[in-house]
Amino acid sequence: MDAFTTHTGTGVPLRRSNVDTDQIIPAEYLKRVTKSGFEDGLFAAWRKDETFILNDPTYAAGSILVAGPDFGTGSSREHAVWALMNYGFRVVVSSRFADIFRGNSGKAGLLTAQCSQDDVELLWKLLENEPGTSVTVDLVSRTITAGDVVAAFDVDEYTRWRLLEGLDDISLTLRHEPDITAYEQLRPAWKPVTG
Amino acid sequence: MGRTLAEKVWDAHVVRQGEGEPDLLYIDLHLLHEVTSPQAFDGLRLSGRPVRRTDLTLATEDHNVPTTPGPITDPISLTQVHTLRRNCEEFGIRLYPMGDAEQGIVHVVGPQLGLTQPGMTVVCGDSHTSTHGAFGALAFGIGTSEVEHVLATQTLPLKPFRTMAITVDGELADGVSSKDIVLAVIAKIGTGGGQGYVLEFRGSAIRALSMEGRMTVCNMSIEAGARAGMIAPDETTFAYLEGRDHAPRGEDWDAAVASWRELHTDEDAEFDAEVVIDASELTPFVTWGTNPGQGAPLSHSVPDPATMDDTERQSAERALEYMGLVAGTPLRRIAIDTVFVGSCTNGRIEDLRAAAAVVKGRRVADGVRMLVVPGSARVRLQAEAEGLDTVFTEAGAEWRLPGCSMCLAMNPDKLAPGERSASTSNRNFEGRQGKGGRTHLVSPLVAAATAVRGTLSSPSDLEPLEPLVPAADLAHQEA
Numbered sequence: 001m002d003a004f005t006t007h008t009g010t011g012v013p014l015r016r017s018n019v020d021t022d023q024i025i026p027a028e029y030l031k032r033v034t035k036s037g038f039e040d041g042l043f044a045a046w047r048k049d050e051t052f053i054l055n056d057p058t059y060a061a062g063s064i065l066v067a068g069p070d071f072g073t074g075s076s077r078e079h080a081v082w083a084l085m086n087y088g089f090r091v092v093v094s095s096r097f098a099d100i101f102r103g104n105s106g107k108a109g110l111l112t113a114q115c116s117q118d119d120v121e122l123l124w125k126l127l128e129n130e131p132g133t134s135v136t137v138d139l140v141s142r143t144i145t146a147g148d149v150v151a152a153f154d155v156d157e158y159t160r161w162r163l164l165e166g167l168d169d170i171s172l173t174l175r176h177e178p179d180i181t182a183y184e185q186l187r188p189a190w191k192p193v194t195g
Numbered sequence: 196m197g198r199t200l201a202e203k204v205w206d207a208h209v210v211r212q213g214e215g216e217p218d219l220l221y222i223d224l225h226l227l228h229e230v231t232s233p234q235a236f237d238g239l240r241l242s243g244r245p246v247r248r249t250d251l252t253l254a255t256e257d258h259n260v261p262t263t264p265g266p267i268t269d270p271i272s273l274t275q276v277h278t279l280r281r282n283c284e285e286f287g288i289r290l291y292p293m294g295d296a297e298q299g300i301v302h303v304v305g306p307q308l309g310l311t312q313p314g315m316t317v318v319c320g321d322s323h324t325s326t327h328g329a330f331g332a333l334a335f336g337i338g339t340s341e342v343e344h345v346l347a348t349q350t351l352p353l354k355p356f357r358t359m360a361i362t363v364d365g366e367l368a369d370g371v372s373s374k375d376i377v378l379a380v381i382a383k384i385g386t387g388g389g390q391g392y393v394l395e396f397r398g399s400a401i402r403a404l405s406m407e408g409r410m411t412v413c414n415m416s417i418e419a420g421a422r423a424g425m426i427a428p429d430e431t432t433f434a435y436l437e438g439r440d441h442a443p444r445g446e447d448w449d450a451a452v453a454s455w456r457e458l459h460t461d462e463d464a465e466f467d468a469e470v471v472i473d474a475s476e477l478t479p480f481v482t483w484g485t486n487p488g489q490g491a492p493l494s495h496s497v498p499d500p501a502t503m504d505d506t507e508r509q510s511a512e513r514a515l516e517y518m519g520l521v522a523g524t525p526l527r528r529i530a531i532d533t534v535f536v537g538s539c540t541n542g543r544i545e546d547l548r549a550a551a552a553v554v555k556g557r558r559v560a561d562g563v564r565m566l567v568v569p570g571s572a573r574v575r576l577q578a579e580a581e582g583l584d585t586v587f588t589e590a591g592a593e594w595r596l597p598g599c600s601m602c603l604a605m606n607p608d609k610l611a612p613g614e615r616s617a618s619t620s621n622r623n624f625e626g627r628q629g630k631g632g633r634t635h636l637v638s639p640l641v642a643a644a645t646a647v648r649g650t651l652s653s654p655s656d657l658e659p660l661e662p663l664v665p666a667a668d669l670a671h672q673e674a
């Protein structure tokens with residue numbers, strides 16, 4: 001996983017709330033067995049509409065998505081995170097994220113920056129009035145800077161540390177392998193096995 | 196201070212706690228299906244890691260399988276299923292493939308085998324894993340990288356959840372079921388209302404539910420945004436489990452039951468939030484919008500977005516446009532063309548019995564197709580042994596092979612654009628049942644009554660089967 005300290009890129013205002021994972025990546029794209037190439041499925045239904053924001057060439061290089069509240073609700077599919085990342089997004093900004101989506105994002109290296117809805121509105125206005133505005137997301141100071149907007153964002157300490165270090169989950173856990181073995185020896189023998 | 200049920204199960208699974216780090220939790224059962232596992236196995240292969248506990252892991256094929264006889268024809272579906280078979284073979288994991296006597300929807304298979312037991316931690320790369328919470332297990336959906344993590348370590352680093360009590364007291368009226376309870380809960384707290392919480396369903400109405408009914412309630416906790424739903428185990432739970440293939444036996448059974456009896460929220464425990472619902476006030480519930488929180492009692496009309504606050508209004512306006520509905524239309528006037536009875540929410544034997552009792556001796560309305568899809572091969576066999584298949588086919592419904600079917604548009608069972616369904620599944624998102632398809636979530640009873648009348652209906656809307664006065668006598672009297 002690549003380390004994330006600061007990222008500067010094009011902000012994309014997505015004025016929609018309750019963006020569920022079926023909209024981020026429709027079920028029909030889930031059948032693939034790889035971890036890459038999901039960019040064509042990102043917001044597939046909405047992209048059929050010519051006026052949808054990602055069809056505007058100004059945002060072609062978009063890497064910071066600024067969305068309404070309750071982003072990532074619905075199915076636990078991690079493909080939603082891959083689709084966003086494969087497309088080129090490194091950061092999603094929203095005032096509220098669905099838990100599973102947020103967890104999935106942290107592990108894959110997509111930053112979910114949670115800030116106030118007022119700040120989201122300010123960013124929307126700025127990005128709509130001046131399309132293509134460059135936005136900087138600084139994970140060290142936890143701030144989003146765009147034009148004259150400076151917004152603080154929340155991300156939990158643990159996820160932040162891991163993103164900053166670029167640490168992968170499994171290697172972290174396997175450092176405690178003896179604890180796992182010790183726990184296994186204490187499990188009641190009647191617990192079911194599948195074999 | 197006392198602990199809640201969720202906290203007790205959590206505490207019993209902590210492998211390691213570290214300052215400022217998430218707890219490392221042990222996982223008792225890991226269920227897999229073909230959609231969310233391939234990339235996890237890919238990851239293991241790339242890093243040269245084995246599966247730590249193949250004996251606590253089980254796979255089944257469900258999302259992609261066709262529900263009519265014959266092979267999978269869609270090439271991508273086929274790739275996913277073949278990939279799962281290859282991965283299970285390579286890593287030594289038990290798999291119940293299409294056609295196997297134990298195959299079925301992952302959340303139907305675990306409980307019916309007795310693999311889901313009170314006090315366990317159960318995970319699966321599928322959000323409806325919350326279903327297993329009906330047994331007093333802490334069960335939740337995980338993403339593919341967590342699937343890889345559990346395969347490699349049999350643990351997950353997790354941050355504690357908050358707890359919410361949902362107390363449902365009172366008696367359900369006739370024709371009202373567990374599905375109506377959970378739809379009413381979601382409408383009350385909203386699709387984000389359970390965010391960050393484990394919900395514990397309690398109260399006399401919950402106690403009175405069968406295991407199937409409890410599974411329906413826990414299954415849909417996730418639609419309120421919750422991480423999991425739980426119900427404390429009791430005699431109903433033990434009776435369901437006793438004698439099942441993987442349930443403990445003999446002395447082990449006694450030891451297990453003794454420990455399961457401790458699994459309830461202590462009197463002096465505190466929840467972070469509480470919601471109370473009066474079961475006696477509930478009536479059949481249906482959704483009118485495009486998220487499971489957009490629902491109302493069947494006796495109501497399509498709501499007017501103008502009466503809602505800003506965020507809700509926008510979402511309701513969009514929903515009505517997508518659903519092709521006009522505010523003010525009585526819900527009972529909405530005509531549907533498809534009825535789906537099935538899924539991990541309502542594809543168990545009791546659900547099929549409820550639907551069969553309604554359609555028995557009646558006909559599915561002209562122009563309506565009704566699909567009845569058992570949740571597993573075992574459910575199918577049992578239903579056939581009880582003659583339910585004949586009841587359905589005689590009424591004009593289609594009796595299918597087990598799978599996720601029309602719950603999601605990943606297999607041949609789909610809605611065409613503009614088609615409208617009454618569905619016993621769990622999600623009414625845009626396109627969930629097929630591009631442009633419109634979904635109304637309902638209970639099996641409402642689904643069956645709707646199939647007969649062709650409009651959203653409850654069994655009480657149906658004409659009695661036998662006229663109280665024979666028709667001939669009526670004609671005679673009038674003459």
Ligand code: SF4
Pocket residue numbers: 257258300301302321323538539540598599602603620621
């Ligand atoms: S029946 Fe539906 S919700 Fe349940 S596992 Fe299958 S696709 Fe998911």
